[in-house]
Each structure stands twice: as C-alpha cells, then as structure tokens.
Amino acid sequence: MIGRDLLGIEDLDRADIERILETAEHMGEIGEREVKKVPTLRGRTLVNLFFEGSTRTQTSFEIAGKRLSADVVNFSAMSSSLAKSESILDTARTLDAMDPDVVVVRHGVAGVPKRIADVLEAPVINAGDGAHEHPTQALLDLFTVSREKGRIDGLTVTIVGDILHSRVARSNIYGFLKMGAEVRVAAPPPMIPPAIETLGVKAFTSLREALDGADVVMALRIQNERLAGSYFPSVREYAATFGLDRGKLRYAKDDAIVMHPGPVNRGVELSHDLADHRPGVILDQVRNGVSIRMAVLYLISGRRPSGGSD
Amino acid sequence: MSRDEVQQTGPGVPRGARTILDETGIRRTLMRIAHEILERSEDPDQLYLVAIPNGGVPLARQIAGNLQQIADLRVAVGILDTTLYRDDLTSTNERPMLRRTEMPSAVDDRVVLLVDDVVKTGRTIRAAMDALTDFGRPRAVQVVGLIDRGHRELPIKLDYVGKNVPTGPGENVRLLGEFGGLDGRLAVVIERGTSDLAMEAVGGGEIG
Numbered sequence: 001m002i003g004r005d006l007l008g009i010e011d012l013d014r015a016d017i018e019r020i021l022e023t024a025e026h027m028g029e030i031g032e033r034e035v036k037k038v039p040t041l042r043g044r045t046l047v048n049l050f051f052e053g054s055t056r057t058q059t060s061f062e063i064a065g066k067r068l069s070a071d072v073v074n075f076s077a078m079s080s081s082l083a084k085s086e087s088i089l090d091t092a093r094t095l096d097a098m099d100p101d102v103v104v105v106r107h108g109v110a111g112v113p114k115r116i117a118d119v120l121e122a123p124v125i126n127a128g129d130g131a132h133e134h135p136t137q138a139l140l141d142l143f144t145v146s147r148e149k150g151r152i153d154g155l156t157v158t159i160v161g162d163i164l165h166s167r168v169a170r171s172n173i174y175g176f177l178k179m180g181a182e183v184r185v186a187a188p189p190p191m192i193p194p195a196i197e198t199l200g201v202k203a204f205t206s207l208r209e210a211l212d213g214a215d216v217v218m219a220l221r222i223q224n225e226r227l228a229g230s231y232f233p234s235v236r237e238y239a240a241t242f243g244l245d246r247g248k249l250r251y252a253k254d255d256a257i258v259m260h261p262g263p264v265n266r267g268v269e270l271s272h273d274l275a276d277h278r279p280g281v282i283l284d285q286v287r288n289g290v291s292i293r294m295a296v297l298y299l300i301s302g303r304r305p306s307g308g309s310d
Numbered sequence: 311m312s313r314d315e316v317q318q319t320g321p322g323v324p325r326g327a328r329t330i331l332d333e334t335g336i337r338r339t340l341m342r343i344a345h346e347i348l349e350r351s352e353d354p355d356q357l358y359l360v361a362i363p364n365g366g367v368p369l370a371r372q373i374a375g376n377l378q379q380i381a382d383l384r385v386a387v388g389i390l391d392t393t394l395y396r397d398d399l400t401s402t403n404e405r406p407m408l409r410r411t412e413m414p415s416a417v418d419d420r421v422v423l424l425v426d427d428v429v430k431t432g433r434t435i436r437a438a439m440d441a442l443t444d445f446g447r448p449r450a451v452q453v454v455g456l457i458d459r460g461h462r463e464l465p466i467k468l469d470y471v472g473k474n475v476p477t478g479p480g481e482n483v484r485l486l487g488e489f490g491g492l493d494g495r496l497a498v499v500i501e502r503g504t505s506d507l508a509m510e511a512v513g514g515g516e517i518g
Contacts, residue, residue, distance in 0.1 A: 019407075026391065026408035035444040038394040068394075298394075302405035 002299055005117045005124045008133035009174040017179060021143050023295035024288070030067055031290060041070035041301060044101040049116075050127070051077040051088070051107040056262060056286070057127050057136075061104050064293035070101070070301075092116045102301050105129070110167075123300045131165050136296060137261055138171035140289040142179060144281055145216055147288070148257050153180035158210045158252070160242055161220030161269060162191045162227065168261045169220055173201055186210035187242065190231045207242055211251040218259040219244050219269040235268055245271035257281050323486065327499040331473060333489065336456065336496050339472040340369060343454060344376035346470055351421065354381065356449065358420040360388040362438055363409040365427025365485040368496065369456055372489065373425065388413040390424075395437035411441075418446040423470075427485040427498075429455035432466035457483055457498055475500065 002016045009017075030038055046065040048058050058074065065072040077091060088107075095103065100122045105113040110130030117124035128134040146152050157176045163169045163185045176183045183201040185192060192203050204210035211217060222238060232238045244258060258274055260282050266275050275282070323329060331339065348354060354377075361370035370387050377383045391409040399405075424438050435453055442448060452469035459477050475483055475498075482501050487494035 023408055026410065029411050030394075033444055034446065037444070039440070040394040040399060043400075298408075299405050302399070 004300075005113075005126075006135055006296055006300055007114050007117065007124065007126045009135045009138050009171045009178070010133065012135075012174075012178070014178050014180075017139070017142065017175060020139055020292065020295050020299065021146060023299060024139075024143050024291040025147075027067075027294040027298070028288070028291040030294070031287070037067055037069055039069045040298060041065065041068040041101075044070045044301060045099070046070040046072045046297065047095060047098075047100040047103045047122075048072065048074045048127075049077055049092075049095065049103055049105045050074070051105075051112070052128070054106055054128065057106065057289075060286070060289045061125075061127065061136075061293050064290050064297055065102075067290070068294055068297055070297070073100075088112060089115065089119055092119050096120050096122065102297060125296060125300060128167055130167065131170070132167055133171045133174075134167040135171050136289070136293055137168050138175040139296070140285055140292040141168075141172055141218065141259060141261075142175050143288045143292050144259065144285050145176075145257070148281055148284075149215060152176065155181045155215040156184065156213055157181045157216040157218065158184045158186060158214040159218045159220065160186045160207065160210070160244065162222055162231070163187050163196065163220070164191045164193050164231075165223070165227075166220050172218065173199055177201070181216075184210045184214070188232045188238070207248060208251050211248065214252040214256055216257055216259065217244060217249065217252055218261075219264075221261060221263065222265060222268055239268050243268055243271060244274055246273060249274070259285060262286065323494065323497060323499055324501065327501045329497045330475060330483070330500050331457070331498040333487075333495040333497060336369075336472075336498065337372070339456065340372045341376050343470045343472065344373050344380055347373070347423065347454075348377065348381055348383075353421070354383055354385075356419065356421050357383075357385045358388065358415065358417060358422050358448070359385055360390050360413070360417075360422050360424050360438070360442065362424060362426040362434060363389055363391055365456075366425040368489055369427060369454075369485075370423075370425040373423075373454070386415045388415070388417075390438055390441050392434055392437035392441055395440045397433060397437070413445050416446050417442060417448045419449050421450045421452065422448040423452050423454050425454045426456075428457045428459060428483050429453070429466075429468060430459040430461050432462045432464035435466050436464050456485065459483055473498075 030036055048061055050058055062072045103120060103122050104125045104127045105116050106127040107129050110132035113124055113126040113129050126133060126135055149155060159169050173183050177200050184204060185201055186204040186207050189205050196203050260270060264270050264275050266272050359370040359374055361367045367389055374385045374387050377385050389410055389412045391411045393406050393408050439451055454470040455468045456472035458468055458471045458474050480502055485498050487496045489496050
C-alpha cells in the first residue's frame with residue numbers, strides 16, 4: 001500500500017506504482033481543460049520546504065497543488081531562520097505548528113525527509129534528498145515511458161551518466177525494475193557504485209554495449225563543476241565518450257526515446273541536435289511531472305494523520 | 311408476489327441479488343426516454359449527453375443510438391468523472407480510483423443531459439454540475455436517471471426517470487454487466503445486506 005509518506009520508490013510495490021500512473025493519466029486531462037482546476041484539495045495547505053534550490057521541481061509541485069485547489073506556500077529554507085542556525089528539525093516543528101496538510105521536502109543530505117516525516121503530523125513527499133532518492137522524478141519518467149511505449153514490462157532501459165551521485169538514477173533503477181524492465185547503467189568506472197549489480201541492473205563501461213537494443217535511453221545531468229578532474233578527466237572527454245548524439249544512438253533501437261531529467265548541459269550529456277530534435281519527450285517529462293505530482297498529492301493527502309484506520 | 315418468486319440468477323448476477331430490470335427492460339426504458347427527450351426538446355441539435363462513469367456510459371451511448379434511429383439526430387456523448395468533485399473526500403481515508411473524463415465538444419450554450427445509472431442522494435449529480443461548469447456554461451442542465459431510489463439529500467430532481475425503485479435500509483441497487491455481454495447482460499439488481507460503501511470498494515455501484 002502507498003503509505004502515509006512518499007519517501008522513496010524503494011518503499012513502493014508494483015501495484016502502488018501502477019495506481020499512481022493510472023491516477024496521473026486522469027490528472028493529465030485536467031491540464032487540457034479551459035479551467036485547469038478541480039476543488040479536491042480545497043482548504044488544504046501544501047508547503048514546499050526546499051533546503052536546496054530547484055526551480056523546476058518546486059514549480060511543478062506548486063502548479064500540481066494549485067490545480068487541485070490547495071493553498072501552496074513556498075518555504076525557502078535557504079533564506080529562513082536556518083541561516084540563523086535553527087536546526088532542521090526545529091524548523092520542521094515550527095512548520096508543523098502551522099498545520100500544513102502535506103509537506104514537500106528537498107534537501108542536499110540523504111535521509112532528511114525521513115527525519116522530518118518522523119516529527120511531522122502531515123505526510124511528507126521527498127522531492128530529492130542527497131544521492132538517495134527522487135521518487136516523483138522516477139514516477140514521471142515511468143509515466144512518460146509507459147505513455148510513449150504503451151508498456152514498461154520487457155523494455156530495456158539504459159541510464160547513462162553519474163550513477164554514483166544520482167538520486168534520479170537510484171529511484172529510476174528501483175522503479176523500472178519493479179515494473180519489469182531490464183535496467184542497464186553506463187558510466188566511467190568511478191561513477192558506477194560498487195556492487196550496483198546486486199540491485200539487479202547490468203553495469204557497462206562501454207556506452208555502445210549498454211545502448212545495444214535499448215528502448216529507452218536516459219541521460220543524467222553531469223555536475224561538471226564538481227566532478228571534472230576527479231571522476232573523469234575533462235568535460236570534453238566525458239562528452240566524447242558518454243555524451244549522447246545521433247551517431248551513438250544508432251546502437252539503440254530505431255524507435256528508442258531519449259530522456260533527461262533536466263536541466264540539460266547541451267553539448268555534454270546530449271548533443272545540441274538531440275536536445276532540440278530527437279523524439280521530444282524531454283518536455284513531455286516536464287508536463288507529465290505535473291500530472292504525477294497531482295496524482296501523488298491526491299493519493300497521499302487522503303491519509304489521515306497518525307496512520308488512519310485501515 | 312413475494313420477492314423470492316421473481317428471484318433471478320444468471321451469469322454476472324451475484325447470489326442473493328434480485329434483478330429488477332433486465333436487458334430487454336433497460337432497452338425499452340432507454341427507447342422511451344429517447345422519445346421523451348425528443349418530445350420535450352425545443353432545439354434537439356443542441357443536446358449533449360454527458361455520462362457519469364461507469365454506469366452512465368453504456369446508457370448514454372444507447373440513448374444516443376436511439377436518438378439517431380428515431381430522428382436521425384447525432385448527439386455528442388461525453389464522459390465526466392465526478393470523483394475529484396465529491397464532497398466526502400476529506401472524510402474518506404482511502405482515495406477512490408479516478409475514472410475517465412472525455413468531453414469531445416464544448417458545453418457552452420448546449421443543453422446537457424447528465425446520464426447516471428442509479429440516483430439516490432443527489433450528491434453525485436451535484437458534483438457533476440460543478441464539474442460541468444469547469445468546461446463552460448451550458449444553456450441548461452437536465453438529469454437522466456435509469457433508476458431513482460429516492461432518499462435525496464440535496465434539492466435535485468430527475469428530468470427523465472427510467473424506473474422508481476423505493477428501497478429500504480441495507481438495500482443496494484446497481485447496474486451490472488454490459489449490453490449483449492457474454493459474461494452477463496446488462497441488468498439492474500437489488501441486493502440486501504451490502505452497504506453502499508462496500509459496493510463502492512469493489513468498484514461497482516453508485517453511492518449517490
């Protein structure tokens with residue numbers, strides 16, 4: 001069952017994921033209406049608690065909440081009393097006293113959303129914690145693939161890039177494996193976590209082999225400023241070896257789709273022509289993100305505080 | 311005639327359920343309703359059938375087919391899920407599954423006929439009227455109910471009624487099967503000892 005909080009894809013089972021995707025399918029229709037709003041969460045308060053900047057994810061949650069008629073408050077913890085050395089949990093408790101109904105948390109350190117969920121009455125949605133998980137990103141990726149391909153089961157999904165530091169990769173690995181896909185990862189050796197194959201994925205250091213017959217190719221963002229020099233020699237060399245372009249995509253299936261969680265470093269993870277042209281699902285991912293977050297908000301906010309009766 | 315004497319079973323009809331309208335009866339009723347709609351509509355070209363899923367969908371399609379057959383009239387059929395407009399969402403713990411919404415044409419200045427299988431409290435119809443206003447401003451909204459159970463909790467009346475079925479506490483009425491369905495033809499059944507809520511949990515039935 002979908003629990004009180006959504007902290008990671010690891011906690012979900014296949015039926016939960018299917019329920020979220022099906023709900024998102026219906027939520028998508030609301031975005032096409034003249035009045036893009038339903039009264040479902042009227043009188044409920046959604047707090048975006050972001051300790052780390054993320055315009056895209058925060059905006060996506062904000063739009064999702066507003067389409068469901070929730071009151072949305074953005075609590076940018078970077079500029080708040082945290083600067084005055086209040087602890088994270090004190091901030092959370094202060095927030096709790098304002099009786100929010102759902103709290104969306106983003107933090108640079110893995111496990112913080114869980115700690116906050118433990119002290120809050122309100123359900124918590126993890127919007128990305130360190131290198132741990134980013135469940136709504138994986139759900140929107142699953143949703144995009146299932147809409148694009150009509151299924152997930154039996155597909156081959158290749159994730160390319162910094163697997164070691166990527167919460168997007170981790171959540172997607174759990175998600176695609178639970179939904180029956182074959183998952184491959186491809187990266188320079190220092191960016192592949194040791195023992196990753198115990199999760200059930202296949203690890204490759206050759207992009208060509210990893211792409212062979214792939215239905216879905218997912219490029220991850222390279223935090224170039226942080227990593228160049230220690231994990232790969234230079235950004236240019238990374239782009240030449242692991243950057244996706246039309247030439248390298250020939251090894252994947254003809255109808256393979258190229259995904260990216262954004263923002264794209266053009267000319268690094270994706271060549272300019274791919275970022276602009278090749279089956280344009282990257283903007284669909286953004287659009288689908290709103291539907292997925294509406295679905296999660298709808299399903300999570302029905303839970304009563306303190307566990308509910310069933 | 312006691313209830314036991316009209317007890318019917320067949321594929322798709324659960325044990326203990328009694329059929330109160332079989333497929334032939336439903337077809338006749340929907341044909342009569344189509345005639346009534348034509349009789350009372352000043353401008354039939356402006357009609358728009360909007361079904362409340364799941365039960366309203368086959369009924370609205372059948373009415374549209376009847377209107378075409380009787381008067382060569384092509385009436386648009388839409389599907390409008392009312393779940394996100396329900397007034398009991400804050401009091402339920404488990405979120406109900408959403409259903410499809412498909413509104414193929416604009417509702418502005420149309421005469422919208424909301425079609426539902428079983429009308430009881432009127433709360434679903436209230437939710438449907440709210441949902442409809444998000445799609446535009448119809449000239450008029452009317453309600454077609456195959457079964458009217460009474461027990462209204464809101465000031466809503468039906469414009470076209472298939473059959474009035476007064477029910478007692480602990481009884482539930484629902485539409486089963488599909489037109490010409492191999493696993494069970496369309497039928498309206500009445501059951502005892504099942505709460506509305508339990509019916510809803512299994513995905514069938516209509517609470518309002």
